[in-house]
Amino acid sequence: MIAVAKRLINREEYYKMAEVGILKPEDRVELINGEIIEMSPIGSKHAASIHRLIRVLRKNLADEFEIRTQSPIFIDGHSEPEPDITIVEFREDDYAMSHPSIQEVKLIVEVSDSSLDYDQTTKAELYAHAGIAEYWVFDINQRVILIHCSPSPSGYDKINRLDKSDAVDFFGSSINIEELFVL
């Protein structure tokens, strides 16, 4: 039985909706596979986790890369997510002219609380399909990081689960997972 088809929204329409005031600045949303998804409000643990990640990762990041937080990346005509952390190639204009595209994105980190399921399924598929080389799901409740590598059209072929006793390789540096978790 064919299910009903949702009328998907493309990027142009998404931007138009913001332009005409259907989507307001205070609407925390992202466009995923043609659907407008509400991002959950950020609790203090989530915010602190992002902050800590940025502080630790930045120390280990070469000048040719930049860290962005909760900023859009352009995937295709139907998806413009706003990952918690994106490592991108440095660009002179800091992407003022246009959001980073998938070629410029080196690593994505999503900090997961209530969205864990979605981050491990829909988001993982989206990022793998886009060819994002590495994708971390930072599970703040279980205090583990799920490192997704080897993107293929059907998803990430390798998923490693690391906990506080492990270290993760980050652009040539080794970072102890313990350092990354708050509380």
Added chain:
Amino acid sequence: MIAVAKRLINRSEYYKMAEVGILKPEDRVELINGEIIEMSPIGSKHAAYLSRITAAIWGTILEKFPDQFSLRIQDPIVLGDKSEPEPYLVVVSRKDDYYLSAHPNASDSKLVIEVSDTTLDYDLTSKARLYAKAEIANYWVIDIEANTINQFTQPSNSHYQERKSLALGDKIDFLGIEIEVSSLLIH
């Protein structure tokens, strides 16, 4: 595990999307629970059933109650802030302005009829919930494949308490009028 929340669209945002050209006249869509759903194109089968059912309803319900009801075909009804479906047929209370000023709402809609083939599942579940929640007293789903009618009545708690499946040879009732099921189907 809490799933992610979709950003739902309300009626005024839906109309605005049409106004600014995001939704075009050729987009066959309806608004169901805050989501914009594509309606399947009308095949000859659907068109034929529509024609048949219109004639049957006209000859029975509207014949018996000419001053009380009128018929809407593939036109919107408004069910709250987030739903504006376009059922195949709706028997509505007759209004002098024929709903010129506003589409019929739930209490104006006395009988909603959907004609289904590929959307049967959706019409029997999601749409049934939608119409039951709006307390539409009578909802019929015409199953083109099986050539049967699913009759839903007694809406309560977003659920139709009574459901009957009727076939050729049966009669289906609406406000005391008995209609031959065979007059509503093509066989």
